[in-house]
Amino acid sequence: MSTLEQEARYCAYNYHPLPVVLVKGEGPYVWDDSGKRYLDMMSAYSAVSHGHCHPRLVKALTEQAQRLTIVSRAFHTDILAPFLKMICEMTGQPRALPMNTGAEAVETALKAARKWAYAEKGVAAGKAEIIVCDGNFHGRTISIVSFSSEAQYKHQFGPLTPGFKNIAYGDAAALEAAITENTAAFLVEPIQGEAGIVIPPAGYLTKCAELCKRHNVLLICDEVQSGLGRTGKLLACQHDGVQPDGLILGKALGGGLLPVSLFLAREDVMAVFDPGDHGSTFGGNPLASAVALEAMKVLQDEKLVERSERLGAYMLQRLQAIKSDAILEVRGRGLFIGIELDPQRARARDVCEHLMVKGVLSKETHETVVRMAPPLVITEEQIDETVAALEQVLAVI
Numbered sequence: 001m002s003t004l005e006q007e008a009r010y011c012a013y014n015y016h017p018l019p020v021v022l023v024k025g026e027g028p029y030v031w032d033d034s035g036k037r038y039l040d041m042m043s044a045y046s047a048v049s050h051g052h053c054h055p056r057l058v059k060a061l062t063e064q065a066q067r068l069t070i071v072s073r074a075f076h077t078d079i080l081a082p083f084l085k086m087i088c089e090m091t092g093q094p095r096a097l098p099m100n101t102g103a104e105a106v107e108t109a110l111k112a113a114r115k116w117a118y119a120e121k122g123v124a125a126g127k128a129e130i131i132v133c134d135g136n137f138h139g140r141t142i143s144i145v146s147f148s149s150e151a152q153y154k155h156q157f158g159p160l161t162p163g164f165k166n167i168a169y170g171d172a173a174a175l176e177a178a179i180t181e182n183t184a185a186f187l188v189e190p191i192q193g194e195a196g197i198v199i200p201p202a203g204y205l206t207k208c209a210e211l212c213k214r215h216n217v218l219l220i221c222d223e224v225q226s227g228l229g230r231t232g233k234l235l236a237c238q239h240d241g242v243q244p245d246g247l248i249l250g251k252a253l254g255g256g257l258l259p260v261s262l263f264l265a266r267e268d269v270m271a272v273f274d275p276g277d278h279g280s281t282f283g284g285n286p287l288a289s290a291v292a293l294e295a296m297k298v299l300q301d302e303k304l305v306e307r308s309e310r311l312g313a314y315m316l317q318r319l320q321a322i323k324s325d326a327i328l329e330v331r332g333r334g335l336f337i338g339i340e341l342d343p344q345r346a347r348a349r350d351v352c353e354h355l356m357v358k359g360v361l362s363k364e365t366h367e368t369v370v371r372m373a374p375p376l377v378i379t380e381e382q383i384d385e386t387v388a389a390l391e392q393v394l395a396v397i
C-alpha cells in the first residue's frame with residue numbers, strides 16, 4: 001500500500017488533504033517523499049511562523065528533552081515561570097494559565113468568564129451569557145462548536161452547550177444591542193482566520209472595548225491564529241490600540257514544534273481559579289515551556305513581527321497587482337492574506353492543487369478563499385516566486 005492508501009485505510013476521514021506526502025521541512029520550505037521542494041504558504045494554519053525546524057528551537061527542544069520533559073503541575077519546574085514571565089511582559093497581561101491546544105485555551109477562557117460573571121459581577125446562577133460572532137472559529141470541542149455559525153461543525157453533535165449569543169462580526173452596534181446584565185464576556189477574533197481572513201472595519205475593536213468597559217463585560221480576544229506577529233503586530237488587537245481583558249494564544253507559541261497554548265488575563269479574572277477548578281496533565285510541561293520560551297526569544301531576536309509587517313505589505317501589494325478576472329479581492333494584514341476568488345471562474349481547491357504542482361503549498365478556506373500565510377521568515381524572492389506561480393495558475397485555470 002502507498003502512504004496515501006495506508007492513510008486512507010487507517011485514518012479517520014476528518015480532513016481532505018492535498019495529495020502530497022511531506023517528509024522534511026526547513027525554514028519556509030517543505031519536501032515531499034520524491035524529493036520535490038515546496039514553499040509552504042500554510043504554515044500549519046499559522047503554527048509555523050518561525051519556519052520549519054528552526055535550529056534554535058530544535059536545540060531548545062532536544063536539550064530540554066534530555067533533562068526533564070513531563071512532570072505535570074503536581075510539582076513546580078524551573079522553566080514554566082521564566083516562560084510565563086516573558087509572555088506576560090510581552091503582552092502586558094498580568095497572569096497566564098498554560099494549556100496545549102487552542103481549543104483548550106478557548107475552553108479555559110469560557111470557564112474563566114462564566115466563573116468571573118458569578119463570583120465577581122454578580123450574575124444570577126446559571127444565567128451567564130457569552131457573546132460571540134457569526135463566522136467565528138475557536139476550535140472543535142462540543143461547547144465551542146455549539147456557538148459556531150457553520151452548520152456542518154455542529155450537525156449531529158448535539159445536545160449543544162447553551163449560554164452563547166451570536167451577533168454579526170464587525171458590527172459594534174450589534175454588540176451593544178446584545179449586551180444584557182447577564183453578559184459575562186464578548187469573545188472575538190480581531191481578524192477572522194478560518195472564515196477567510198475577514199478584517200473588520202477600522203476602529204471596530206476599539207468600539208467593542210469601550211462598550212465592554214462601560215457594561216462591565218470582559219473583552220476576550222482569541223489570537224490563537226492572529227497573534228505573535230502574524231498580522232504585523234505582536235497582537236492583532238494592537239492595530240486598534242486595544243488591551244483585552246483576556247487573551248488566548250496558541251499555534252505559533254509552540255514554535256512549530258509542539259502544541260502550546262495560554263489563556264492570559266487580568267488579575268481579577270484569573271483570580272477566579274482555585275486549585276482543582278481547572279487543569280491539564282500536559283499544560284505548562286517543561287518541554288513545552290522551554291520551546292515556547294525560546295520561540296518568543298527568536299520572535300524578538302529575528303524581529304519577526306516587523307518582518308511580517310514589511311513583507312506582508314509587499315506580498316499584499318504584489319498579489320493585488322495580479323490582473324485576473326478570477327480574483328474578486330485580495331485582503332490581509334501582515335503575512336495573513338486571503339485571496340477571494342470568483343466561484344464562477346475558479347474553485348479555491350483547484351487553484352491550490354495547481355499551485356502544488358508548481359511547488360507552492362496552500363489550502364482553500366471554504367470554497368472561495370486561498371490562504372497565503374507563510375512562515376514569517378519568508379523572503380521577498382520567495383514571495384515573488386509564489387506570486388509568479390499564482391499568476392501562471394490563474395492564467396490557465
Ligand SMILES: Cc1ncc(COP(=O)(O)O)c(C=O)c1O
Pocket residue numbers: 045101102103104106137138139140189193194222223224225226250251
Ligand atoms: C482563532 C482560533 N482559535 C482557536 C483555534 C483552535 O486551535 P486548535 O486547533 O489548536 O485547537 C483555531 C484554529 O484554527 C483558531 O484559528
